[in-house]
Amino acid sequence: xxxxxxxxxxxxxxxxxxxxxxxxxxxxxxxxxxxxxxxxxxxxxxxxxxxxxxxxxxxxxxxxxxxxxxxxxxxxxxxxxxxxxxxxxxxxxxxxxxxxxxxxxxxxxxxxxxxxxxxxxxxxxxxxxxxxxxxxxxxxxxxxxxxxxxxxxxxxxxxx
Numbered sequence: 001x002x003x004x005x006x007x008x009x010x011x012x013x014x015x016x017x018x019x020x021x022x023x024x025x026x027x028x029x030x031x032x033x034x035x036x037x038x039x040x041x042x043x044x045x046x047x048x049x050x051x052x053x054x055x056x057x058x059x060x061x062x063x064x065x066x067x068x069x070x071x072x073x074x075x076x077x078x079x080x081x082x083x084x085x086x087x088x089x090x091x092x093x094x095x096x097x098x099x100x101x102x103x104x105x106x107x108x109x110x111x112x113x114x115x116x117x118x119x120x121x122x123x124x125x126x127x128x129x130x131x132x133x134x135x136x137x138x139x140x141x142x143x144x145x146x147x148x149x150x151x152x153x154x155x156x157x158x159x160x
Contacts, residue, residue, distance in 0.1 A: 001123040003112045004130055005104060012084075012100050016108045017093045020120055023055045023070065025089040038086040044074045061119045073118040080114065082107040 002019035025038065025047070038047070048070035055066065063069045077086065082102030088095035098107045112125050 001112070001116060001120055002126050002128045003108070004128040005108045006130055007104065008095070010097075013087070013095070013097045014104050014108065015093050015095045016111050018112075018115065019092070020115075020123065021060045021091055022089065022094065022115065023051055023059045023061075023073075023119070024091070025051060025086075037088075038074065038077065039084070040078055042074075042078075044071055044078070048074060069118060073114065076114045076118070077111065080107060080110040083111070 004017040006015045006017060008014055045067075048067050051070040052066035055070075077083065082098045083096060084099055085097045086094050087097050094111060096107065096111065098104065109125075116123055116125055
């Protein structure tokens with residue numbers, strides 16, 4: 001599983017991109033078309049039930065007990081040290097807000113390990129350097145149009 005960390009304009013926010021599919025989050029207290037937010041005040045069981053209903057037949061990972069799996073996944077995400085809130089989700093990424101005294105890479109690594117633990121236990125985690133992918137795709141040459149932050153190092157794959 002490839003994982004890439006991309007900073008956002010706020011110094012305490014970033015996006016974690018994955019090469020594997022993530023389950024869709026369903027916001028329990030808002031209309032479904034609004035982007036969900038995951039924080040410590042969420043009703044986890046209610047969100048897990050909605051996730052199970054919404055992802056049934058749409059998520060590439062078959063789960064024997066989806067409600068309990070999603071519930072444990074959400075609980076594990078919420079207790080990650082430094083994580084304040086997951087502010088946005090999509091099929092292949094999570095947008096995160098963290099506490100100011102924490103390292104983005106440490107928080108992102110905990111998120112990646114949680115995703116692997118619940119949905120892809122046999123996949124090693126391989127961090128992708130954002131600047132390398134920008135160089136390969138950008139028509140602007142080295143560094144692309146958006147330079148990567150140097151404080152997000154690349155690491156070798158992490159074994160389970």
